[in-house]
Amino acid sequence: MSVYDKKSLKAEEFINDEEIKATLKYADENKDNLELIDKIIEKARLRKGIDHREASVLLACENPEKIEEIYALARQIKKDFYGDRIVMFAPLYLSNYCVNGCLYCPYHAKNKHICRKKLTQEEVKNEVIALQDMGHKRLAIESGEDPVNNPIEYILECIDTIYSIKHKNGAIRRVNVNIAATTVENYRKLKDAGIGTYILFQETYNKESYEYLHPTGPKHNYAYHTEAMDRAMEGGIDDVGIGVLFGLELYRYELAGILMHAEHLEAVHGVGPHTISVPRVKRADDIDPDEFDNGISDEIFEKIVAIIRIAVPYTGMIISTRESKSVREKVLELGISQISGGSRTSVGGYVEPEDEDENSAQFDVSDQRSLDEVVKWLMDLGYIPSFCTACYREGRTGDRFMALCKSGQIQNCCHPNALMTLEEYLMDYAHEDTRKIGEQLIEQELEKIPNEKVRKIAREHIFDIANNNKRDFRF
Numbered sequence: 001m002s003v004y005d006k007k008s009l010k011a012e013e014f015i016n017d018e019e020i021k022a023t024l025k026y027a028d029e030n031k032d033n034l035e036l037i038d039k040i041i042e043k044a045r046l047r048k049g050i051d052h053r054e055a056s057v058l059l060a061c062e063n064p065e066k067i068e069e070i071y072a073l074a075r076q077i078k079k080d081f082y083g084d085r086i087v088m089f090a091p092l093y094l095s096n097y098c099v100n101g102c103l104y105c106p107y108h109a110k111n112k113h114i115c116r117k118k119l120t121q122e123e124v125k126n127e128v129i130a131l132q133d134m135g136h137k138r139l140a141i142e143s144g145e146d147p148v149n150n151p152i153e154y155i156l157e158c159i160d161t162i163y164s165i166k167h168k169n170g171a172i173r174r175v176n177v178n179i180a181a182t183t184v185e186n187y188r189k190l191k192d193a194g195i196g197t198y199i200l201f202q203e204t205y206n207k208e209s210y211e212y213l214h215p216t217g218p219k220h221n222y223a224y225h226t227e228a229m230d231r232a233m234e235g236g237i238d239d240v241g242i243g244v245l246f247g248l249e250l251y252r253y254e255l256a257g258i259l260m261h262a263e264h265l266e267a268v269h270g271v272g273p274h275t276i277s278v279p280r281v282k283r284a285d286d287i288d289p290d291e292f293d294n295g296i297s298d299e300i301f302e303k304i305v306a307i308i309r310i311a312v313p314y315t316g317m318i319i320s321t322r323e324s325k326s327v328r329e330k331v332l333e334l335g336i337s338q339i340s341g342g343s344r345t346s347v348g349g350y351v352e353p354e355d356e357d358e359n360s361a362q363f364d365v366s367d368q369r370s371l372d373e374v375v376k377w378l379m380d381l382g383y384i385p386s387f388c389t390a391c392y393r394e395g396r397t398g399d400r401f402m403a404l405c406k407s408g409q410i411q412n413c414c415h416p417n418a419l420m421t422l423e424e425y426l427m428d429y430a431h432e433d434t435r436k437i438g439e440q441l442i443e444q445e446l447e448k449i450p451n452e453k454v455r456k457i458a459r460e461h462i463f464d465i466a467n468n469n470k471r472d473f474r475f
């Protein structure tokens, strides 16, 4: 039996099944212990986070008043750390060839009828132009695992192509990468290619379920997959994004697991995850989400988002178009800081949306709106859509980024950067009515920049973007 040790580099020690089970037992025993719950909420108010045991008690708590307190605190922390800004991104599917057998994903190797596609460099270029023409600046590239069809050299070539395309005023300024667990050497190559965040979802932290859900292929190896972020960090990538696929296992197990993973990264590397994603299993080709027993309601989903928000205040939280407009609306206020918009989850889908019998998509998109509709909707809700990519380009990654977050100084960058990148979007891509709303919003928001010098510079840059066709300013 392995013993829990968050500093260990062994998967079964830092994500320790005994510790998770003990945590869930402790949470059950204390779910009505209002004194303890108050103490945990008080600790969370210090904005330095809470640990997996404390978070699990809050998740188990069913007292409506306490839940409302947790939500109010999550809203406050979201507001204090992220203001009204929401960072925009889009996924780009490069290839759906995959040798793994994941039971919840239609790209699994046994699916013989799904349309397999892999973009050529010319197709990557066309997809990127289509994405730039929508207004995107930040991508997450996605690819199945297939050493023959999608070797690391292919991924690196695609990254190179993506960064090289300058179409009109467009540019992709940050490429985040979501590919299978790999070697330190390959992570070093990705780092050298200038990637932003390396994203890898754990899917489930429960080893037994993990092995059942990944019956074949290299992904079957739980330890290799779970220890991937440590290898990524060893390879020099210091912004990593973790996530679980809710619905596969008991959500309480997953919350404890994901927070233990965050605690492990912080303990070993001095920097926690850059982002946490919270996807839920969705319908797709031969995948029926009802076949998985652990689906969670919208209410539980919202509670999970709120608790992650207060547990790891400095970690960005991402939600995709897997979720509907109404769910997205609710979780934005509780903690989500990044969303995708106008997404296509099929290979080559930005240039040529697919018809029914040519399905290469990884999941069905619930939020089908265009990026412009999403941008306008966010502004109508009082948010500032941001296309900012400044930190990574200024070398503010890993512990440098976290140090700036913890000092509170990051706020002085994010807000003006959001306004300047929104102005670029409005000038180059927005519909007329979106532009009008945006211009008004920017005018009001400029006034809120506390530092007079920063306010003046931001105003000058916005003037130059609108009148002198200048681009790419950043703090």
Ligand code: SF4
Residues within 6 Å of the ligand: 098, 099, 100, 101, 102, 105, 106, 107, 108, 109, 143, 144, 145, 180, 219
């Ligand atoms: S989840 Fe990833 S590894 Fe699994 S089948 Fe889908 S693309 Fe392949």
Ligand code: SF4
Residues within 6 Å of the ligand: 087, 386, 388, 389, 390, 391, 392, 410, 413, 414, 415, 417
């Ligand atoms: S300034 Fe940095 S933290 Fe803020 S939105 Fe831009 S990239 Fe993100």
